[in-house]
Amino acid sequence: MELIILVFLIMLFLSIGSLSSVVIHRLILMEFTDTRLNLFTPRSHCPECKKSISLINLIPLFGFLIQKGKCVNCKVAISYKYPLHEFIHLVSGLSIYFLFNINLFSILIYILFTIFYILFVCDIEKFYIPFYLNLSISIIGVSGAYYGNLFNIDTLNLLNTSQFELSLYGFIVGYSILWLINFFFKFLKKQDGIGGGDFLLLGGIGSLVGPISLAPVIFIGSLATLFVGLIGKYDLKKELPLGSGFIIGLLIYLLIKFFELSLFGLVL
Ligand SMILES: [Zn+2]
Structure with missing residues (x-):
């Protein structure tokens, strides 16, 4: 069998x-x-x-x-x-x-893996993040948190907030951080610094891991973006696949979390 x-x-x-x-x-x-x-x-x-x-x-x-x-x-x-x-x-x-x-959890993880994989390759190859697939991550993140604590990931449970609220906050924080950075960039340089798909993607990742875990994901993700920029043949002065970097950041963060590894002496 x-x-x-x-x-x-x-x-x-x-x-x-x-x-x-x-x-x-x-x-x-x-x-x-x-x-x-x-x-x-x-x-x-x-x-x-x-x-x-x-x-x-x-x-x-x-x-x-x-x-x-x-x-x-x-x-x-x-x-x-x-x-x-x-x-x-x-x-x-x-x-x-x-x-x-x-089980339901592993099936959802595999579906998420497949969606992230497609987004990752499209971004790496063309700086393109397909909208509906991107949106589906936020939908899975928020509804997963609503229906069954599927992604009970955030370390601290702030002020007794429910998983659903944490997921929503994660989305809002992820989306607005990049939006704000881009806002100031645009103000100074008169052009967009970050692609619009990246806001939604980081929002979606936030809805999966919650607002607190976003910090290490962004940190590892930014390093990963630089690394990808250096080994891939990208023009570092022009554009880097930030979305793909965040996806690598998420993956590494989840692996660290799952295998309870410590990074810089801290257990994330
Ligand atoms: Zn042929």
Whole structure:
């Protein structure tokens, strides 16, 4: 029984990884080049010769191996990103399964992981944070706190506030901190310093972890943004993928929290 579940999960995670890479690819195309495209049509095809990809070759990971990383028709190399997205989804999904088993909490964590993953890649590649996916994080954060303390994460319970209120405060604090920084930046430099998607993203992260935990997330996230800016080929004077930095910040913060590691002698 265990084995059947495991095989099923492996196929499921690979498929969701494959779906994510299609969503990432199409969201970017829809935003920047072809507004007629949508998420479901046309069928997956080779971006070079436009030939539809046969069902067998669409099988995640294995399709890439069967085709030896090349389009069967025109032999142009398929981006390594597709199997990479699938592999990361597989590893993350299995980790969540082994840590938390299958329950409402782990399913929500995996859904959040998938949404964050898509936002992360879109931001890294194009400084683009798709609005509805971004918004869905705040909705999951606030409703999760309302319905069942799903993200009972904030360390201090200030003045007996409920999880729901903490989540709302987290959203407000996250959103307004960046909005204020941008406001002053705009006042001084007469142009936006931070993309609008970043406000909502940090608001969403705040709704998940609460206002207090936002501080370490922002701190680690800012360092991560700088790090990404340095190793990626970004022009440091122009623009950095701040949203992606915050997502890394959140991930590191949650790992520290979960494994009760200490950072600079402090347990966060
Ligand atoms: Zn081709």
